[in-house]
Amino acid sequence: MNIPGRISRVVDAMRHVDSRWQRFRSPATRHVLFNARTAMEYGVMAPVDRRLRTDARVTTWLMSSERPNRVKEIFRDAPGDARVISPCAAMFRRFDAYVAADFAWATLPRGTRRVQMFHGVAGKWSGVYERPQRPMGAWDRFFFINRRRLQSYLDCGALETGSPAIRLVGMPKTDCLVDGSLTRDAVLAAHDMDPARPTVMYAPTWTRFSSLNAMGEEVVAGLVSAGYRVLVKLHENSLDPAVVNSGGVDWVGRLTPILAKGHGQLLRSSDATQWLVAADVLITDHSSIGFEYLLLDRPLIRISMPELITGAEIAPEYVA
Numbered sequence: 001m002n003i004p005g006r007i008s009r010v011v012d013a014m015r016h017v018d019s020r021w022q023r024f025r026s027p028a029t030r031h032v033l034f035n036a037r038t039a040m041e042y043g044v045m046a047p048v049d050r051r052l053r054t055d056a057r058v059t060t061w062l063m064s065s066e067r068p069n070r071v072k073e074i075f076r077d078a079p080g081d082a083r084v085i086s087p088c089a090a091m092f093r094r095f096d097a098y099v100a101a102d103f104a105w106a107t108l109p110r111g112t113r114r115v116q117m118f119h120g121v122a123g124k125w126s127g128v129y130e131r132p133q134r135p136m137g138a139w140d141r142f143f144f145i146n147r148r149r150l151q152s153y154l155d156c157g158a159l160e161t162g163s164p165a166i167r168l169v170g171m172p173k174t175d176c177l178v179d180g181s182l183t184r185d186a187v188l189a190a191h192d193m194d195p196a197r198p199t200v201m202y203a204p205t206w207t208r209f210s211s212l213n214a215m216g217e218e219v220v221a222g223l224v225s226a227g228y229r230v231l232v233k234l235h236e237n238s239l240d241p242a243v244v245n246s247g248g249v250d251w252v253g254r255l256t257p258i259l260a261k262g263h264g265q266l267l268r269s270s271d272a273t274q275w276l277v278a279a280d281v282l283i284t285d286h287s288s289i290g291f292e293y294l295l296l297d298r299p300l301i302r303i304s305m306p307e308l309i310t311g312a313e314i315a316p317e318y319v320a
Contacts, residue, residue: 031059033085033095033112037066038236039074041101043271044119046077047172048099053079061085061095065106077270103129105138113140120288121145121171130315132158136165143169148317176273177295187278193229193263200228201279203272204303205287206235206245209311211303213247219283219303220255224262231275232259233267233289286314 034049036042042049042062052058062075065087075084085093087106094110101119116139118129130149136142136158142165144150150168153159159166176182185195193199200223204212211219212234223230232255237243241250256266267275276282276293283301284290285308293300309319 028057029059030057030096031061031093032097032099033061033063033090033106033108035063035065035098035100035104035106036074037064037102037104039076039270040236041104041119042075043077043269044101044171044173045099045117046271047175048117049078049082059083061090063087063090063106065090065104114138115141115143117143118145118149121149121291131156134158139165141165141167143167145169145171171292173271173273174292174295177276177292182274182277184278184280187274191265191278193278197229198227198281199231199279200281200283201231201233201272201275202283203233203287203289204235204238204285205308205312206237207308207312208244208247209305209308210238210245211285211305211308212238212251213249214305215303216251217254217258220264221258223283224258224264228262230259230262230264231267231279232264233272233275235287286312286319 032052034042034045036045049060049062052060061083062071062078063085064071064074067074068087071084075082078084091107091109095108095112097115098106098108098112099115099117100106101117103116116136130152132153133156136153142150142153142159144153144167147168150166154161188195188199202216202219202223204210204216206212210216220230220232234251237245238251240246241248252266258264259266269275272289273292276289276296279293279298281299281301282290282293283303284293285303285305290300290302308314
């Protein structure tokens, strides 16, 4: 007797009835839940959220299943009238779709369609993100950013060729880098910055092996001394001095006075794409933001960090 199989069929049947009942009660509305553990993850999904919010047939919800006590910080760039829901409350609702930009799994007993968007292309942490060790049938859709990751999922057997879960969609938040909606001078002027001054962005990755911990202060101070306007975009995981990834340093307190000397800025936006448009040069080590900046066809400087390559298990083809 296949008891787990019978239970699964009963659960599926109950969810089907539940879905039909909700459609009967509210036939014109679909509910979509976005789950993020960081502001950066929401920044990746935000263009989809904004687009859905313009559709009267769709209601969107925001949640952090892993860090519910930090929702104000995580969704700080969301619209003021955004619906934020707690993980406990979400368990009692039925959502037509669940969207995540990482493998965050929310418990939703009433069922949903699960969509994985990913949140970068840099190839760090080569395990689950690049070569999953198990089938990924629990996700109904994968919005792949590039063909390389899609092919790796096929090669390791996580997905089968022709799977209906596969969608190659690119990275919606980078559309503004190529569609002409933003211009360098307009972005700078909108933030009261003189477009005539050369602008450099420093955006290191977040592990304890990053260039930030090894030489970040010297890089920023040197650029300011050279007369550049300096924009610094740090990963959220580098902002907590209590964790190892920050090197135990309060980088906000350390860098803010240095940047002030050159009228620079420490960027706190969850989505840095508009600032990429504003930057004449990007300096990074091995952050996904470097791959995004390539779309602008401008100079990019990569700080070589051999310890980062090995310590963060970065895929060799991305290093190349």
